[in-house]
Amino acid sequence: MGMKTDVVIVGAGPAGCSIAFGLARQGHSVVLIDKKSRDTIGAKVCGDALSPAYYEQLHEALGFPLPDPDYALRCDTLVYQGSNGNHFYIPSNSGTVDRLLYGQQILEELEKFDSVTLLSSTTLKEVIVEGDTVVGVRVIADEPLEIRAKITVDASGVNSVVRKRLPDGNYKFPVSTPRHQRYVAYREIIRFDRPHDYPQQLVISYQPELEELGPSYFWIFARDSHTVNIGLGYTITPQNRGKNIKDINTTIRDRMFSTPAEGNYKILASQGDQIPAALPLPSCVANGLLITGDAACLANPINGEGHGPALLAGISATDVIHAALQTDDVSEKQLWPFNIHVWRHYGKLSAWGIATMQLMDRHSPKIIDEVIDTRIITQKEITTIITDTENSLDMKRIVFRALKHPRMTWKLLTLKRSADRIRSHVEDYPEDPEGFETWNSRLEALV
Numbered sequence: 001m002g003m004k005t006d007v008v009i010v011g012a013g014p015a016g017c018s019i020a021f022g023l024a025r026q027g028h029s030v031v032l033i034d035k036k037s038r039d040t041i042g043a044k045v046c047g048d049a050l051s052p053a054y055y056e057q058l059h060e061a062l063g064f065p066l067p068d069p070d071y072a073l074r075c076d077t078l079v080y081q082g083s084n085g086n087h088f089y090i091p092s093n094s095g096t097v098d099r100l101l102y103g104q105q106i107l108e109e110l111e112k113f114d115s116v117t118l119l120s121s122t123t124l125k126e127v128i129v130e131g132d133t134v135v136g137v138r139v140i141a142d143e144p145l146e147i148r149a150k151i152t153v154d155a156s157g158v159n160s161v162v163r164k165r166l167p168d169g170n171y172k173f174p175v176s177t178p179r180h181q182r183y184v185a186y187r188e189i190i191r192f193d194r195p196h197d198y199p200q201q202l203v204i205s206y207q208p209e210l211e212e213l214g215p216s217y218f219w220i221f222a223r224d225s226h227t228v229n230i231g232l233g234y235t236i237t238p239q240n241r242g243k244n245i246k247d248i249n250t251t252i253r254d255r256m257f258s259t260p261a262e263g264n265y266k267i268l269a270s271q272g273d274q275i276p277a278a279l280p281l282p283s284c285v286a287n288g289l290l291i292t293g294d295a296a297c298l299a300n301p302i303n304g305e306g307h308g309p310a311l312l313a314g315i316s317a318t319d320v321i322h323a324a325l326q327t328d329d330v331s332e333k334q335l336w337p338f339n340i341h342v343w344r345h346y347g348k349l350s351a352w353g354i355a356t357m358q359l360m361d362r363h364s365p366k367i368i369d370e371v372i373d374t375r376i377i378t379q380k381e382i383t384t385i386i387t388d389t390e391n392s393l394d395m396k397r398i399v400f401r402a403l404k405h406p407r408m409t410w411k412l413l414t415l416k417r418s419a420d421r422i423r424s425h426v427e428d429y430p431e432d433p434e435g436f437e438t439w440n441s442r443l444e445a446l447v
């Protein structure tokens, strides 16, 4: 059996759906496939944090559905919590969302477009390449099916199955993301029998168990007045092999929530998965192919935030794919502007994340605890580090405050230098594929 379409998208998570939505509005035919059954698409092991800024921007640009307020909580505070109770409270416009319900709402909107065909319970089997161009995929549903497309999109999440199944060739990206560039992450949704202590808060917390894990983090995110999503993530380095993430989570959870004052709680869901912990792929395109979302490592390595980036990348991807279809040119060169967008935006944001991971790797995650304790960095500066793509941190002020802590100052200066080097290299991302090799060798030397 065979089908023809303008664009086939593998993966109906946020990355795939935002592109499908944008292209359908432009009148292009789209086949969206997902291995999950129709009623489970959207269900994803996740901390559920999603800043409303992401879906609001996507709504404005593409008319993308806003989540129903019944299952999207607005949070106003981001808390960095140290092991001895010290905090940074950072006012923020953030939130959490029920991934299954939002995913299902998006699918219902997508199904209103005649030009979108959703194939659920359909698994990618092979990528079809002719010459040096990707021309579609073979999938398995009830029976094998070949889908021919002008452009194939890999939005299949952290395992990037299209990338992985490409035949040998000369690509500008690795065919899989190495294990040490991924977080293993585990989450639980727990419901208390009384209102919990984290109303409208997203808490990132340092816990003593993280000390041995290298780059890592523990979170508590409010879902509603009685429910929180908790969990932890750490990089899959050789030293962490054999550790049991579920047990580590249980130890932390029991310590944090088992005092009588917390009341009783029920665990509603618990599961683990992986998140990319790397800079974006050096290139996210090839002839006839565009890679996005976790498959392209767009999640921020500082905290594994990938839902928003996966959604928002759909704006640029839609523009680039639309232009390619209009000009009937699906070459790598024509799709290249997506790389420029990804690097100038997510590459820049991830620079601090990568530099922080390097710092935690060298000095253990306890350094974050020490930063909170010593107050060398203010709440406002932390916000700048997390959200600002411009180089606007005033190091002189930090150094002045840090005179009492010379060792810490040195570590923070090293962090800033690493982040700056990556950011300034990102600025030089080549305008077309010709400049790529030189740029990429410098990147490899930097990271």
Ligand SMILES: Cc1cc2nc3c(=O)[nH]c(=O)nc-3n(C[C@H](O)[C@H](O)[C@H](O)COP(=O)(O)OP(=O)(O)OC[C@H]3O[C@@H](n4cnc5c(N)ncnc54)[C@H](O)[C@@H]3O)c2cc1C
Residues within 6 Å of the ligand: 010, 011, 012, 013, 014, 015, 016, 033, 034, 035, 036, 041, 042, 044, 045, 046, 047, 048, 049, 050, 122, 123, 124, 155, 156, 157, 158, 161, 185, 186, 187, 231, 272, 273, 274, 275, 292, 293, 294, 295, 299, 304, 305, 306, 307, 308, 310
């Ligand atoms: C424990 C944990 C906690 C996290 N917490 C947060 C958080 O709080 N906030 C945040 O922003 N991000 C968080 N993330 C990351 C976030 O979940 C991802 O970044 C986001 O879901 C990426 O979206 P995506 O569309 O790229 O991929 P996904 O959401 O993974 O979607 C990929 C889709 O592809 C489909 N697929 C995969 N393989 C195939 C195949 N062979 N054939 C057909 N279909 C296939 C899958 O079924 C899936 O529906 C967390 C991740 C984990 C694991």
